[in-house]
Amino acid sequence: MVHILLIEDEVSLARVLRDYLQQAGYRVSVAYRGDEGLAMFEREQPDLVLLDLNLPGMDGLDVARAIRRKSNTPIIMITARSDEVDQLIGLEIGADDYIVKPFSPRLLLARVRAVLRRTQGASPQPRKLRVGDVEIDLDAHTVTRAGEPIRLTPTEFRLLATMAQHPGRVFTRSQLLDALGYHYTGYERTIDAHIKNLRAKLEPDPKHPRYIETVFGVGYRFRKPQEE
């Protein structure tokens, strides 16, 4: 399992990112101070570091320099202002990428995957999911059922991929919104509309779903194959 160290002092943001990355299949450690983060880096030897620029204890740039002195572990810097990006590049601290706040967890995940692909030459997780006779290709963004292609919108695909990566696990509407990169409350019902469209395309009989189950009062889940 790929291990990510997140060094970020905004506790609520750190929690959202940690949960999102864990859901995507990564092991995540979190430090809320720069000096703690560097100590954790040395102790745990993660595969990738997500590093906020402005941190208590030790500045993000100093943490990045200290990491670079002893390792080539990929670093993605998190910055609050786009003008800090110039500073990052100018200082040539050896970060592999950067992301400017505010950003969606989905965008961060895409950056993480891209950096890992580039630096490891390997994909961090299985890129094809097979559940029953449904096959989901996470790289090509294609879905087939019994070999027949099913055309989904990008939103429908992300919903399906999110749930199918954890068969049997129940997702609330707000978790699914989060997976889509929407951070608004009050939009939970739009998930129902997307699920309805997804079922119409995916399910042999949308009125009696085989794949995407409604868990009343909670949300939705992708059925485990053995439950069929």
Ligand code: CA
């Ligand atoms: Ca900060």
